[in-house]
Amino acid sequence: MNTIDQTTDEVLRLAAEHFKVQRDQLSPDDDFFKKLGINSLQALDLLTRIEQHFQIELPDYELQGVTDFRTLAQRIQSRL
């Protein structure tokens, strides 16, 4: 099973790929809405990509109140 650091790293990689930015421009504590200039619907798109990668199901509410990659990775980790 992944460690939380591995999960965080994979989330960052997936976000970089999905939104076409350089991986090294993203950090775990970045506010992804601000850093990527996305809205909540675009964040849900990323969630779909993450689900496919980790083969889990994340209800929309798991994203509620989450704005940084690290917290998102923690939500994913708890379902792995």
Next chain:
Amino acid sequence: MLDLRQYNSLGKALRAALDRWPNEICLIEADRDRENARLTYHQFKEQALPLASALQNAGLKDGSRAAIIMTNQSKWLISAYAIFFCGGVLVPLDYKLTAAEQLQLLAHSHAEFLVIEYHLWRAITQSEQFKNLSVRTVLVTEAPLNADLAGAHRWEDFHAAAEPTFVPRKRTDPACIVYSSGTGGRPKGCVLTHENYLEQCVALTSLYPFWPGVRYLSILPTNHAIDFMVGFIGPFTCGATVVHLRTLRPEFIREAFTKYKITYMALVPTILKNLERGLRQRFADLPSGKRKILNALIATNRALTRRRPNLKISRTLLPQVHQAFGGELRALFVGGAFTEPETLQFFYDLGIPVGNGYGCTEAGTTITVNDLKPFRSDTVGKPLPGMEVKITNPGAEGIGEVTVRSRTLMSHYLDDPEMTGETIVDGWLHTGDLGRLDPSGHLQLFGRKKNMIVTEEGKNIYPEDVETYFAGLPVKEFCVFAANYLWPARTMVGEQLIIVLHPETGQEITKVLETEISERNRRLLNYKRISGYLAWDRDFPLTASLKIKRAELAEQIRQNRERSAVVPL
């Protein structure tokens, strides 16, 4: 539809609907590609009455306040009907608020009962303020079997066999307390009566009718005023079907259109723009020849439907577009925030009319809506039947404050006669929005007179609420403003909040202070965040009770600072 003039309350009208169309499907609950529930009106009644009976046993009586905090799903509507059946007053709260904010509004509303989803209840029980919860009875839906519910009841087990007693209400009695804002500062609990809702429903369905067989796709939360009306009261009193979709993922929204042959859907501008973006991309990906043909067909459709929509023509000219929406879509409704005309026109040109509306909770949801005779993308439509709209103190261009009078206006703000008196003057609701009525009676909006913003997701944000998150900031004083209030911009898109900082004498705004502001900002939900700060070097004007005179301070700032002085965060 039912003749709603014959009914005094939402409970009575809904009860009649359940008996009128027992075999029609009233609810479908979809979760991604799964279907959790499919109920006829009779089955809905069979589920709601035992719940109503148990609520009555627990002490819910006429006038009791009962809150619901849930995503849009079948148990929301079943619970709401059970509450109305018992004569209760419904308090629909936003499930997207933080647990602390929800607890604050529960206390403000004096709710005695609460129906809530398990994951939201868990957040509340883990909140520091949980000890302040004053609700007497809590029902939790979808809790795992071994979950500790902290004294709450399991919704699925909360039923009683005895026949419940229907409790009649008068038209003027409160039906709902709906919070249009007010976590933090001064809660605005709009008390809306049964008459407000019944009248609004008659007016809306006269323009956009429902009937048995119509399927409304519900993706906005049902606590949202729009979905409560067009995703519950409207379809139910007409024998139509509500399809709940428990996700906002675009791929499942697309699938729901075709799977359930959707007739109507209400959405907020963000989602409409997302749909537009997806369609534009698909059109752009077409081979050049096909794209040219498509553009020609769209132009033809535009010409042939210039005066009014013609679904038959549009579906014939653009079958693939309409099939992608299920082939039965008659209109989309958009409201809650300003939508750009280009987006509205894009859909209309495809033969998908968008009922673009304008309203506010205080006015009973909708004030104006496009009647499509003809379609206009540059306005928010005409006043609904029964709605009087006038422009107060118009300037040279006819622009002034939009004021409204109607039987749909709220009764008052809960426990706040002062704010009620400022908002409703001689029976006219002062919306705080700036607009102009054109010669054909269409309303055009030009910004706001009031100090607040509305996001593209339809969220009203009041600076006073956001300010509480910056309490104790190490400066002499600070104040949050809507940037467009300080520097009127005649626009209702891209609105932002800023914080005005008045440092102590000799204090500089350092990186440390900027970091502290940014960190506090991050604790706010993303749509509530401030976007920059403005340094200010004079004492704020204060009232005798030491409150900031916001209008006066705004005027001073307007006179002395340009918007370009705002430092982005």
